[in-house]
Amino acid sequence: MPRVQRSADVTWEGNVARGSGAITGSTGTFADLPYSLASRIEKADGKTSPEELLAAAHAACFAMGLAGELAGAGSPVEHLDVRATVTLDQVEDGSHRIVASELLARARVKEIDAETLQRLAASASAGCPFTKLIEASATVTVNATLEGDTDGD
Amino acid sequence: MATDRTANVTWNGDLMSGGGRIDTVTSGAFGSLDVDWRARSEDGQTRTSPEELIAAAHAACLSMALSNGLGQAGHAPEELKTSATVTFQPGEGITKIALQVTGKVPGMSEDDFRQAAETAKENCPVSKALASVPEISLDARLQS
Numbered sequence: 258m259p260r261v262q263r264s265a266d267v268t269w270e271g272n273v274a275r276g277s278g279a280i281t282g283s284t285g286t287f288a289d290l291p292y293s294l295a296s297r298i299e300k301a302d303g304k305t306s307p308e309e310l311l312a313a314a315h316a317a318c319f320a321m322g323l324a325g326e327l328a329g330a331g332s333p334v335e336h337l338d339v340r341a342t343v344t345l346d347q348v349e350d351g352s353h354r355i356v357a358s359e360l361l362a363r364a365r366v367k368e369i370d371a372e373t374l375q376r377l378a379a380s381a382s383a384g385c386p387f388t389k390l391i392e393a394s395a396t397v398t399v400n401a402t403l404e405g406d407t408d409g410d
Numbered sequence: 411m412a413t414d415r416t417a418n419v420t421w422n423g424d425l426m427s428g429g430g431r432i433d434t435v436t437s438g439a440f441g442s443l444d445v446d447w448r449a450r451s452e453d454g455q456t457r458t459s460p461e462e463l464i465a466a467a468h469a470a471c472l473s474m475a476l477s478n479g480l481g482q483a484g485h486a487p488e489e490l491k492t493s494a495t496v497t498f499q500p501g502e503g504i505t506k507i508a509l510q511v512t513g514k515v516p517g518m519s520e521d522d523f524r525q526a527a528e529t530a531k532e533n534c535p536v537s538k539a540l541a542s543v544p545e546i547s548l549d550a551r552l553q554s
Contacts (some may be wrong), residue, residue: 258499263462310466320420355536
């Protein structure tokens with residue numbers, strides 16, 4: 258398959274503490290999203306951050322992967338809810354590091370047991386290109402449950 | 411203090427013919443955004459993809475780290491324009507990220523700007539998290 262390129266542009270004005278930036282994706286699906294240091298490491302206050310964009314990327318990547326795994330196992334998904342939470346933390350040397358991405362999936366899918374679903378979810382995460390990358394600094398965890406199954410709630 | 415940012419995605423159907431949506435994110439700053447396999451693996455799309463979101467995250471992170479470095483050196487930027495291009499090879503993964511930054515920075519030499527940009531590229535949290543991308547290139551210059 259041919260390689261695919263996706264771009265995004267950012268404009269930043271001023272210093273890090275009081276300045277701010279705006280983020281635009283090349284497809285035009287999001288444009289001029291404001292962000293700042295405060296929105297990144299304190300309250301979001303309606304503004305995005307690099308980590309929020311990574312959470313969106315990871316959730317989207319994993320959802321696609323799990324849909325593929327389930328179809329491959331003969332149990333195509335009817336409906337899948339995925340949540341990714343990316344954690345930015347201050348590490349010992351005082352710098353910030355992305356330390357975790359937590360994936361949660363809830364699937365409506367026929368003829369599959371909870372154990373198989375969890376195994377396919379782990380496999381989908383391992384196969385998602387973004388999981389492999391972010392593991393350079395973050396711990397990735399995966400939990401998948403069947404819709405209607407109240408275990409673990 | 412640790413900061414969490416969450417995104418919620420819904421997917422219906424299988425990979426090839428189904429589709430998904432980034433419904434909500436912590437900040438509420440964007441969404442909902444449709445995603446599907448075609449948008450991800452073919453050119454000329456009008457939907458977002460994980461790779462576009464990664465490009466956005468990396469460009470945003472580099473800009474912030476560079477503004478920090480420049481400020482510490484006594485040259486807070488008037489403006490930085492940064493772009494990131496993520497190359498995705500289906501079946502292989504993300505093979506390259508190309509970063510470009512143009513700065514309007516009073517009183518700074520081109521060499522010092524380039525050095526500061528290189529340091530920001532090495533140290534920003536997104537770069538650290540994506541350190542295993544085979545190639546991350548940087549083109550930094552001052553606005554002439």
